[in-house]
Structure formats: structure tokens, C-alpha cells
Amino acid sequence: MFLQIANKTFSSRLFMGTGKFSSARVMEEAIVASGTGLVTVALKRVDAGDDEDDLLAHLRREDLTLMPNTSGARTAKEAILAARLAREALHTGWVKLEIHPDPRYLLPDPVETLEATRVLAKEGFVVLPYVQADPVLCKRLEEVGAATVMPLGAPIGSNRGLRTRDMLEIIIEQSGVPVIVDAGIGAPSHAAAALEMGADAVLVNTAIAVAGNPAEMARAFKLAVEAGRLAFENGLGTRQRHAEASSPLTGFLG
Amino acid sequence: MSAFYDVLQKYSWEEVRQRVADQSRGDAVAALEREHRTVDDFIALVSPAAAPLLEEMARQARRLTLERFGRTIQLYIPLYLSNHCTNFCVYCGFNHDNKFQRKMLTLEEVEAECAVVAGWGFRHILLVSGEAPAMTNAAYYERVIRLVRERFAQVSIEVQPLEREEYERLVAAGLDCVCVYQETYNERRYPLYHPRGRKANFQYRLATTDRAGQAGVHKMGIGALLGLEEWRVDSVFTALHLKYLEKTYWRGRYSISLPRLRPHAGAFSPNDPISDRELVQLICAYRLLDQEVEISVSTRESREFRDHVMLLGATSMSAGSSTEPGGYVSPRAGLEQFAIADDRSPREMVEAIRARGYEAVWKDWDRWMANS
Numbered sequence: 001m002f003l004q005i006a007n008k009t010f011s012s013r014l015f016m017g018t019g020k021f022s023s024a025r026v027m028e029e030a031i032v033a034s035g036t037g038l039v040t041v042a043l044k045r046v047d048a049g050d051d052e053d054d055l056l057a058h059l060r061r062e063d064l065t066l067m068p069n070t071s072g073a074r075t076a077k078e079a080i081l082a083a084r085l086a087r088e089a090l091h092t093g094w095v096k097l098e099i100h101p102d103p104r105y106l107l108p109d110p111v112e113t114l115e116a117t118r119v120l121a122k123e124g125f126v127v128l129p130y131v132q133a134d135p136v137l138c139k140r141l142e143e144v145g146a147a148t149v150m151p152l153g154a155p156i157g158s159n160r161g162l163r164t165r166d167m168l169e170i171i172i173e174q175s176g177v178p179v180i181v182d183a184g185i186g187a188p189s190h191a192a193a194a195l196e197m198g199a200d201a202v203l204v205n206t207a208i209a210v211a212g213n214p215a216e217m218a219r220a221f222k223l224a225v226e227a228g229r230l231a232f233e234n235g236l237g238t239r240q241r242h243a244e245a246s247s248p249l250t251g252f253l254g
Numbered sequence: 255m256s257a258f259y260d261v262l263q264k265y266s267w268e269e270v271r272q273r274v275a276d277q278s279r280g281d282a283v284a285a286l287e288r289e290h291r292t293v294d295d296f297i298a299l300v301s302p303a304a305a306p307l308l309e310e311m312a313r314q315a316r317r318l319t320l321e322r323f324g325r326t327i328q329l330y331i332p333l334y335l336s337n338h339c340t341n342f343c344v345y346c347g348f349n350h351d352n353k354f355q356r357k358m359l360t361l362e363e364v365e366a367e368c369a370v371v372a373g374w375g376f377r378h379i380l381l382v383s384g385e386a387p388a389m390t391n392a393a394y395y396e397r398v399i400r401l402v403r404e405r406f407a408q409v410s411i412e413v414q415p416l417e418r419e420e421y422e423r424l425v426a427a428g429l430d431c432v433c434v435y436q437e438t439y440n441e442r443r444y445p446l447y448h449p450r451g452r453k454a455n456f457q458y459r460l461a462t463t464d465r466a467g468q469a470g471v472h473k474m475g476i477g478a479l480l481g482l483e484e485w486r487v488d489s490v491f492t493a494l495h496l497k498y499l500e501k502t503y504w505r506g507r508y509s510i511s512l513p514r515l516r517p518h519a520g521a522f523s524p525n526d527p528i529s530d531r532e533l534v535q536l537i538c539a540y541r542l543l544d545q546e547v548e549i550s551v552s553t554r555e556s557r558e559f560r561d562h563v564m565l566l567g568a569t570s571m572s573a574g575s576s577t578e579p580g581g582y583v584s585p586r587a588g589l590e591q592f593a594i595a596d597d598r599s600p601r602e603m604v605e606a607i608r609a610r611g612y613e614a615v616w617k618d619w620d621r622w623m624a625n626s
Binding site: 019020021022023024042043044045046047072073074078081082085101102103104157158159206209210 | 320321322323324325326377407472500504505506507546608611612613615617618619620622623
């Protein structure tokens with residue numbers, strides 16, 4: 001089953017970040033091995049106006065949707081400006097909204113994120129906001145036009161897994177837009193667990209980029225995401241909360 | 255006055271020195287094993303008691319750095335605007351008493367220097383100047399920043415301390431980062447090294463990061479001049495300063511520099527020189543204290559040292575640096591602040607970074623990040 005976001009469909013439910021790799025070539029090999037169809041790139045890392053930018057050169061592939069992100073923005077105002085610049089330079093209306101004013105844990109600012117999503121969605125952007133695993137905030141973002149919500153599993157780069165599991169379950173249950181678990185996924189088993197729960201996709205960067213062999217780690221994540229999704233589609237996610245008895249419990253009533 | 259100065263009052267130099275000396279190997283092991291470390295742990299990790307644990311410190315520092323920064327090293331280049339200086343810092347080549355030809359770049363000369371270093375690939379630039387406010391003042395820096403802003407993604411300054419309102423003007427012109435080094439946090443002995451001139455005012459200099467923080471400067475670089483006073487004690491105060499800033503100006507980003515004085519003939523001699531091994535211990539201790547702080551290692555250090563510390567905690571390096579105003583367009587001997595140790599070209603530096611399995615990052619910042 002394909003995943004639909006805005007006007008695009010994705011066969012892979014693994015999305016990738018492009019930071020922290022030892023070279024653009026290693027990054028590209030990992031992207032290919034992951035089978036991903038969507039990668040995000042930090043605008044602050046690229047010379048958007050420069051056709052020879054090394055990072056961008058390795059990301060311009062037909063099978064790949066390139067989604068700039070606003071990492072480094074501290075306010076809605078900065079993120080909006082960044083998204084507009086990205087649309088002009090990279091010819092894409094897709095934007096991963098990252099507004100984390102706290103440079104220590106890179107935790108997203110909900111107030112600024114909601115405001116920027118509202119403005120950018122009105123301007124026709126496809127907005128994928130990175131947020132805390134806050135079910136109410138996710139509904140509010142959906143209302144103002146977010147294309148997906150991207151709640152965190154744990155702080156960015158921490159590799160701690162699904163620390164926000166209880167809230168993620170509620171978000172997945174309630175969301176009317178795809179839920180992509182972003183940040184904190186440090187091992188293929190974490191990714192599998194997110195998909196088993198019913199998350200529509202995961203976004204992984206650090207765990208792949210700093211692995212001994214990033215391409216092989218990317219392949220491990222690819223398999224885990226496929227396994228997790230297959231398990232979900234076969235009822236794993238629902239079984240935990242709504243156990244099915246082997247024979248009807250109320251059959252005696254006739 | 256400075257809010258950090260209030261924090262500083264809670265500590266005496268002698269007490270901190272004693273605490274460093276009193277650390278046991280057990281304290282160091284405990285600090286190394288802790289998941290969330292405090293300045294108390296930092297004290298154990300910079301103490302002599304931690305020296306035998308250096309390899310384990312390096313392994314952990316490497317892991318933390320990789321997790322946060324990945325396999326990357328950011329590159330920047332200093333651009334010396336002026337070596338006019340009205341200060342008398344006893345360790346510095348720009349000292350007012352030193353007789354040599356002084357030079358302050360015109361805007362045309364700044365533009366020419368920028369064209370050279372931008373051509374080498376640099377997108378992060380550090381503007382450096384001596385303190386001569388009749389010439390190099392906020393109005394001058396504002397014009398320079400507006401000019402260099404066009405070519406560079408990140409603009410930093412390392413110039414004399416300014417007023418809050420002046421920082422606000424510079425931020426509006428496109429300033430991203432202020433580097434200001436306290437040199438030593440030993441208030442009693444600071445005047446020995448800075449006997450006259452505006453820099454003699456310890457408290458005004460210490461409050462610079464507060465003024466810059468209040469003005470909304472996005473990033474700040476701090477550090478002590480290692481070897482001037484006991485480097486372990488100065489590093490503990492630097493760590494306190496860092497933690498204070500992270501808490502107070504919590505939207506800001508921070509960078510630590512570790513310039514060290516080396517003993518050599520005819521020049522100012524450090525009281526407490528720091529060896530290569532000790533400097534590695536210090537880099538690791540900063541990383542173990544703070545996973546996200548940038549650690550900058552300049553061309554003052556040798557190529558061999560830099561090639562190794564990029565694997566265990568350093569995240570930012572200069573390359574191809576000249577420390578004389580106008581030195582990129584027409585290098586001349588005799589105007590520089592200090593001789594550099596690693597004289598590799600930027601191209602060679604990129605190759606060295608690549609050879610270590612890392613990527614040289616020219617750009618990790620953008621204009622819109624100064625738009626708050």
C-alpha cells in the first residue's frame with residue numbers, strides 16, 4: 001500500500017535526512033540502499049542558488065522528492081522567510097518545518113510552528129511540521145493545513161527510540177493526516193515498532209549517517225520499516241488494544 | 255553590571271583551584287560514567303586525577319560528537335580588518351607599545367580580501383580587529399558587515415567589547431556571532447596582563463556576552479587564553495560561563511575556543527603551559543560536559559594535532575589563515591598578530607579532513623537565521 005502525501009505517493013515508508021554523512025557520495029549510496037523516495041536537506045547547509053552545490057548535486061535524482069527543512073530557524077518569521085527562499089531557489093513547495101529555538105535539545109517551538117504552518121499552508125506550501133508528540137497540537141496543525149504531522153520519538157540525534165510512545169499512539173489514532181515519526185529513531189527495531197503501531201512513515205538520519213557502513217544500515221532500516229508495516233497491515237497494531245477471542249464471548253445468548 | 259559577574263562572585267579562584275587538586279581517580283571515574291554531567295563533573299574531568307583515563311574520555315567524546323555533529327568539520331576563515339590597538343596586553347603582538355606598521359582596511363580593501371577567501375570556498379567569516387575605537391568602531395563594523403554579508407552565510411566578529419545598542423545595530427546589519435575571550439577569569443591577576451587601555455576593565459569585558467545576548471546575538475564564542483593563568487582553573491570558569499549563557503540566553507548557540515600560549519624565546523612566557531596531552535583532555539572534558547557546544551581549533555595548532563582532534567571533539571576549524579590586515583591579497587611579513595602553525599591551504603585542509611573520513615562543511619548557516 002502506498003503512502004499519499006499531498007499530490008505525491010511514496011512506495012517506501014522510510015524517509016531520510018541528509019546531514020552528518022562523511023561525504024555526499026556516502027550519503028547518496030545510503031539513500032539508494034534505503035529505497036527512500038523522500039529526503040530532507042537543511043537549507044542552511046546548501047547554496048540554494050548554486051547549481052554546483054555538492055550536496056544538491058547528489059540529491060537531484062528522478063526517483064527522489066527533495067524537501068528542504070528550516071533547521072536553524074528560531075521563529076515563525078525566520079522559517080517563513082526560509083521556506084519562501086527555498087521555493088524560489090529549489091523550485092519546490094514542500095517544506096519540513098523545523099523551528100527549534102533551543103539549540104541544546106532542538107525541541108520544536110509549538111507556538112511558532114503552528115503560526116508558520118498557518119501562514120505557509122495558506123501560501124500553498126506542502127508543510128510537514130516537526131513537533132512534540134502532542135496530540136492536541138497535532139490536531140491544531142491539521143486544522144491549519146499541515147500535510148502531515150511529524151511528532152518526535154525522542155530528541156533529535158539522541159537515538160533513544162520511541163520515548164513518547166503513549167502520546168504517539170494517541171496521535172496515530174486521532175490524526176486525519178499521515179503521521180511520520182521523526183527524531184530519536186536510533187535502531188531498525190525502533191523504526192519497526194513505530195510502523196507496527198500504525199505510524200505512516202519514519203524519518204531517520206543520525207542512526208544511518210554515523211553508522212560504520214551507512215548504506216548497509218540504510219538497508220537494515222528499509223527491511224525494518226517493511227516488516228513493521230507488514231505487521232501493522234496484518235492486524236498487529238489493533239490486536240494489542242482490542243483482543244480478539246477465538247470464539248464469540250456472547251454466543252451463548254443465542 | 256554583568257549578571258555573570260554575580261555568578262562569578264560565588265566562586266573564589268583559590269577554592270576552585272583546591273577543588274581541582276582534591277579530585278580523586280574515583281571522582282573522575284564517576285564523572286565519566288554519569289549520563290548527565292555538571293560543572294562538578296567537569297572539574298573532575300580536567301583534574302590531574304583524570305589524566306590516566308584519557309583514552310576512555312576520548313572514546314566517549316568521540317561518540318558524543320559523532321552523534322551530534324556527524325562526520326563533519328566546519329570551516330571558517332579569519333579576516334583581519336585592523337591591527338591598530340590602544341591596549342597593552344603583554345602577550346599580544348598588536349600591543350600598543352610594539353613598533354611596527356599599523357594598518358586598517360578600507361571598504362575597498364575588505365571587498366578585495368573577501369573576494370579572495372570566497373574564491374577559496376569559504377562561506378563563514380570571522381572579522382578580527384584590534385581595539386582602536388577612534389578608527390575601528392561600531393560604525394565601521396556596521397559598514398563592513400553590510401558589505402561582507404553579501405558573500406558570506408555566517409558573519410562573526412572578534413573585536414573589542416561593544417555596547418548593547420551597538421550590538422543591536424550590528425545584528426540588524428547582519429551580524430551572526432560575537433567571539434570575546436576573557437583571557438583569564440582570575441580577576442585579581444587580570445590587570446597584570448592588561449595593565450592599561452580599555453581592556454584593563456575586567457568587569458566590562460566579562461559583561462560583554464550579557465550585552466550581546468540581550469541584543470539578540472545568535473551565537474557567541476568564549477574561551478580563556480590557556481597558559482596565562484592555571485589553565486584548569488580558567489577552564490572551570492569558562493565552563494561555568496558557558497552553562498550560565500546556555501541557561502540565560504537559551505536561544506543562543508555557543509562555541510568554545512582553546513587558544514594556548516606556548517613557551518618560546520623572547521616572547522611572553524606562559525605561567526602554566528598546557529601540553530598537547532592536556533589540551534586533548536580539556537577538549538574531551540568540554541565535550542563530555544556539553545554535547546552541543548562547538549569546539550573550534552585554529553591554525554595556531556599544528557597540522558598533526560588538528561588532524562587528530564577532529565576525531566574526538568573539535569567541530570570547527572580555520573584554514574589558510576593570515577593574521578595580518580590585507581594578508582590575503584598581498585601577504586607581507588611583519589604585520590601579523592601571531593605566527594600560525596598549520597599553514598596548509600584550504601584545499602589541502604579539505605583533503606586532510608576527507609582523509610580522516612570526514613566532510614568539510616563550508617556552509618551551515620544562512621542569512622534568514624538573523625531575522626528574528
